[in-house]
Amino acid sequence: MFNKILIANRGEIALRVIRACKELDIPVVAIYSTVDRDSIHVKLADESVCVGPAHVSESYLNIPHIISAAILSGCDALHPGYGFLAESAEFAEICESHDLTFIGPSAPVIRLMGDKVKAKEAMKKAKIPVLDGTGIIKKEDEAVYFARESGYPILIKAVAGGGGKGIRVVKNEEELKRGIEHAASEAKASFGDGRLYLEKYIQDARHIEFQILADRYGNVVHLGERDCSVQRRNQKLVEESPSQAVSRALRNRMGESAVRGCQAVGYNSVGTVEFLLDRETGDFYFMEMNTRIQVEHPVTEMVTGIDLVKEQIKIAAGNKIGYKQDEIQIRGHAIECRINAEDPGNNFSPCLGVVNGLHIPGGNGIRVDTHIYDGCEISPYYDSLLGKIITWGENRDEAIKRMKRSLDEFWVGGIKTNVPFHKKIINNAFFLQGEIHTRFVETQLFLELKLSS
Amino acid sequence: MEKEKKKTLTHILKDEIPEIISFMEENKLREMEIEEDGKKVRIRRNYFHHEKKKEETKGENKLSVVPVNSQLVGIFRLDSTDESIVPIKEGDEVIEGQTLCFIESMGLLHHVKSPARGFVVEILASDGDVVEYGQPIINIQI
Numbered sequence: 170m171f172n173k174i175l176i177a178n179r180g181e182i183a184l185r186v187i188r189a190c191k192e193l194d195i196p197v198v199a200i201y202s203t204v205d206r207d208s209i210h211v212k213l214a215d216e217s218v219c220v221g222p223a224h225v226s227e228s229y230l231n232i233p234h235i236i237s238a239a240i241l242s243g244c245d246a247l248h249p250g251y252g253f254l255a256e257s258a259e260f261a262e263i264c265e266s267h268d269l270t271f272i273g274p275s276a277p278v279i280r281l282m283g284d285k286v287k288a289k290e291a292m293k294k295a296k297i298p299v300l301d302g303t304g305i306i307k308k309e310d311e312a313v314y315f316a317r318e319s320g321y322p323i324l325i326k327a328v329a330g331g332g333g334k335g336i337r338v339v340k341n342e343e344e345l346k347r348g349i350e351h352a353a354s355e356a357k358a359s360f361g362d363g364r365l366y367l368e369k370y371i372q373d374a375r376h377i378e379f380q381i382l383a384d385r386y387g388n389v390v391h392l393g394e395r396d397c398s399v400q401r402r403n404q405k406l407v408e409e410s411p412s413q414a415v416s417r418a419l420r421n422r423m424g425e426s427a428v429r430g431c432q433a434v435g436y437n438s439v440g441t442v443e444f445l446l447d448r449e450t451g452d453f454y455f456m457e458m459n460t461r462i463q464v465e466h467p468v469t470e471m472v473t474g475i476d477l478v479k480e481q482i483k484i485a486a487g488n489k490i491g492y493k494q495d496e497i498q499i500r501g502h503a504i505e506c507r508i509n510a511e512d513p514g515n516n517f518s519p520c521l522g523v524v525n526g527l528h529i530p531g532g533n534g535i536r537v538d539t540h541i542y543d544g545c546e547i548s549p550y551y552d553s554l555l556g557k558i559i560t561w562g563e564n565r566d567e568a569i570k571r572m573k574r575s576l577d578e579f580w581v582g583g584i585k586t587n588v589p590f591h592k593k594i595i596n597n598a599f600f601l602q603g604e605i606h607t608r609f610v611e612t613q614l615f616l617e618l619k620l621s622s
Numbered sequence: 623m624e625k626e627k628k629k630t631l632t633h634i635l636k637d638e639i640p641e642i643i644s645f646m647e648e649n650k651l652r653e654m655e656i657e658e659d660g661k662k663v664r665i666r667r668n669y670f671h672h673e674k675k676k677e678e679t680k681g682e683n684k685l686s687v688v689p690v691n692s693q694l695v696g697i698f699r700l701d702s703t704d705e706s707i708v709p710i711k712e713g714d715e716v717i718e719g720q721t722l723c724f725i726e727s728m729g730l731l732h733h734v735k736s737p738a739r740g741f742v743v744e745i746l747a748s749d750g751d752v753v754e755y756g757q758p759i760i761n762i763q764i
Binding site for chain 2: 203218219220221222228233234235236237238241242
């Protein structure tokens with residue numbers, strides 16, 4: 170096992186990794202920017218190192234400073250969390266060249282799956298269904314030709330995109346031509362890579378992803394699915410497991426595909442295979458793979474009882490997975506609501522300020538993963554995620570009831586949050602029926618909001 | 623000072639030096655002269671760094687101390703293999719742009735330069751210390 174781990178992240182995920190390390194008796198080193206000096210992850214870590222000023226490029230993305238901090242504090246491994254450097258193959262390579270174990274998959278796998286076109290090709294080769302699409306678009310004509318053949322709407326996607334970013338839907342040729350131009354410059358600015366590809370768009374599909382656990386000896390298991398169909402602007406809001414749309418037979422088929430895909434590329438850490446599930450036909454298609462621990466991982470932890478971060482660390486240390494696919498049981502139902510510091514009444518604009526009073530929900534079946542505390546400051550430099558409320562129940566109904574009361578119990582002063590919006594989702598008739606899809610928020614929910622106002 | 627006048631100069635020096643010093647400190651006097659019976663004594667106080675720092679924050683003093691902060695995460699080094707650079711010590715006068723020390727990071731030695739002309743009043747890190755971003759390492763009085 171590792172002697173000491175540096176956590177190259179902040180916020181709730183830094184805290185999540187600290188918790189796992191404490192349970193594994195591994196000392197941790199936190200890094201922080203000058204504005205995060207009073208953060209809870211800094212206080213709870215065994216050691217901490219300031220790596221730069223507030224701006225992420227100079228602190229949480231500052232590779233020389235992070236590597237120096239890890240080496241000088243005597244770490245032999247580094248946990249990247251999610252976001253920041255978590256899916257940088259280059260960073261994983263730099264870690265390894267400094268004798269630091271990168272707690273994640275090996276660099277070539279990150280690189281392969283980070284290129285969305287190559288990832289699709291690899292999955293196609295492993296006989297996993299993928300959506301019809303183009304390779305990298307070199308000429309506008311290619312795009313127009315593909316769109317005419319397959320019919321609108323069409324998705325324009327960035328090769329380097331992911332996590333819901335770098336995607337746009339176009340409904341006709343005019344939008345396509347304009348969209349390609351905009352998307353290329355947007356992708357160049359966000360990911361440093363302006364390459365695009367097109368994909369067939371499935372209206373009102375479900376976003377179903379499979380949690381994977383793979384060790385360095387070729388053992389791969391899946392821990393069931395998460396339904397992340399409730400999204401706003403391609404950003405997940407509510408996640409649950411199991412999905413109402415996935416029967417036992419479908420779970421086996423999709424899970425088996427996800428495992429096969431991971432085996433084909435030599436995947437060796439925790440990861441997530443994302444699929445689109447066509448509600449009409451029941452067909453599913455590989456979308457992308459996330460080579461990191463995800464925000465919504467607690468949902469799977471709640472229904473399987475497996476601590477994914479601890480598993481991830483153990484696998485990186487060279488441990489074998491200690492169980493087989495048929496030993497994994499999905500028990501009950503779990504739901505997660507992402508609590509963001511944003512004002513739903515003002516077009517979800519981020520809310521900054523100082524937390525003045527805080528009450529965290531509790532009781533049976535409730536888990537809250539958050540880094541905020543009374544008196545802490547929400548700064549404009551980082552994302553607006555304040556934390557996650559995860560509820561577990563014997564069945565979906567109980568999990569929903571617990572989520573309802575948790576949202577009522579949650580109280581934070583000084584800043585606005587999206588809790589009122591979550592209450593609308595969780596009380597929506599379609600949601601209660603399990604009738605959700607990727608445009609649920611835009612269609613059903615806003616329809617309801619319009620009707621009620 | 624009424625009280626002091628009645629005492630001999632020797633008396634004052636012998637017994638009341640601590641009191642005089644605290645009087646000077648309180649009133650921020652750098653120098654004080656006492657004359658009695660044609661004998662004169664001048665007491666000049668060493669100006670300590672921590673007092674200056676306090677005064678600086680109050681904005682009552684023209685002299686100011688500028689902390690030089692580490693811009694890197696690395697190892698603090700006063701000396702390098704470059705023999706043309708003489709390691710600094712407290713009290714040294716330095717010019718703007720002069721190398722004060724080094725931060726060793728990722729196997730490279732980075733020069734830390736003086737932001738202004740002044741005096742090195744305090745070296746806050748020891749050779750070989752691990753320093754983080756933003757950590758004050760040297761105080762320069764300008």
